[in-house]
Amino acid sequence: MKGQATAAYEEFYRDEITDMEFYRKLSGTMKGTDLGDSLARLSDVEREHSDFWRKAIESSGESVSHIRPRYGKISLLLFLRRILGTVLTVRMLEHGEISTVKMYREYADSLPDGDPMRQGLEKIIREEVSHEEIFQNSIERTRKDVQRSRDIIYGMSDGLVEVLAALAGLSAIIVDHFIIALGGLVVGIGGTISMTVGAYLSQSTESQYRINEEMKKSLFRMDGRAESKIASIEGESAESALTVAYSYIIGALVPIVPFLLLPRIPALAVSVVLVAVAEALSNSIVSLSMGLSIGRNAIKATALSLIASAATYTVGELFHIFLHITVL
Structure with a gap:
């Protein structure tokens, strides 16, 4: 009979491969862009996380061959991306991961210091929390x-x-x-x-403030970017x-x-x-x-x-x- 811990590992594994597949498919629609590169990196990170849980499951004598990503969830997110845009859709997924990270945190705290499982979980938690930083530049551009x-x-x-x-x-x-x-x-x-x-x-008030700030910055730059950026701000x-x-x-x-x-x-x-x-x-x-x-x-x-x-x-x-x- 499958243990309670192994059943939890399988759900964690399914979550990670679902996220990995979503980021992979989304990055494929944005090849050649910085945001697409960020999504591809996130997919690789989620792959590492799924490998962590795969090893934990296999060490208990179980196989992961029967576990598949939640393709229904992936299809829904890709559809919502057409309506909400990439950034909001990714934030929707990240928002749902908060509860998972909390469970990781609680489980890690229940393990003794120096336990390899705890060390691996600590690394996963840090990387999950840092997801937002990966998108910081892309969010600014969007x-x-x-x-x-x-x-x-x-x-x-x-x-x-x-x-x-x-x-x-x-x-x-x-x-x-x-x-x-x-x-x-x-x-x-x-x-x-x-x-x-x-x-x-x-x-208009916000745009005027940003234009003034851009004009100040242009005094220290000689690349001619200020004019195009100011023109863009004026139309907002x-x-x-x-x-x-x-x-x-x-x-x-x-x-x-x-x-x-x-x-x-x-x-x-x-x-x-x-x-x-x-x-x-x-x-x-x-x-x-x-x-x-x-x-x-x-x-x-x-x-x-x-x-x-x-x-x-x-x-x-x-x-x-x-x-x-x-x-x-």
């Missing part, structure tokens, strides 16, 4: 991609919450679901304009504003569409569910990009969006009760 992803998420999130809150308040005093949808559309248009202007001004304000604008519109349409198709109360219920799911997903992506807890932030964002809609519905209901306001 800063624009990460910023664009965040602009999309923040714009969409604001559209979801603000328009749902408005629709909830209108639902308490307006009977016709189509009129409620029109009211939400007006709020969405106003919010889009407001968010676009705000995003432009915010990014308009790009950020446009990204936030269309993201806000998409987010606003999510709670509006049910009111175009369904009666008032069912439409509100469907909108609430759609917004809750969308908020959870969008904030999970933001948390991944910032290395934060996914579950906690997703739940908090979803709860706050529902509280906002409940509050505005209550205000609308109070207007209906005490001021006798009803629009048929």
Whole structure:
């Protein structure tokens, strides 16, 4: 009968060969780039880790021939990479490895000093923790991609919450679901304009600061790189504003569409569910990009969006009760 320790080793081995295969396939799509080289190095590191667990399993008299990578997980991550980008997808994988590293740490601490198994685990732990450092330069080079992803998420999130809150308040005093949808559309248009202007001004201020810093650095360089970099920075304000604008519109349409198709109360219920799911997903992506807890932030964002809609519905209901306001 297979021992408990050996069963754990097999799961660790499966995790490592899964990561190794994912990094290998991902690096193959980015050959000739620094990020592709970093991914290839990570694949080699994971191969060394898998060899460590393979030897541990074989020393207990078991074979690893029946253990295969989790190809379903690999396919899902490669698909998500097309949506989220390489950096966020890798961070998603790294975030999931935190619990594994904790188990490595606990197991290593249970072994006596000088034990070869403990020494090997200590090396693996150090290398797992240093994964982020391997990507540091690549993450900086893909800063624009990460910023664009965040602009999309923040714009969409604001559209979801603000328009749902408005629709909830209108639902308490307006009977016709189509009129409620029109009211939400007006709020969405106003919010889009407001968010676009705000995003432009915010990014413009940051861009101007970075341009000034780049001009200072150019005084000590004579390679002509400053002009091209400044030109790139100058275009970020308009790009950020446009990204936030269309993201806000998409987010606003999510709670509006049910009111175009369904009666008032069912439409509100469907909108609430759609917004809750969308908020959870969008904030999970933001948390991944910032290395934060996914579950906690997703739940908090979803709860706050529902509280906002409940509050505005209550205000609308109070207007209906005490001021006798009803629009048929």
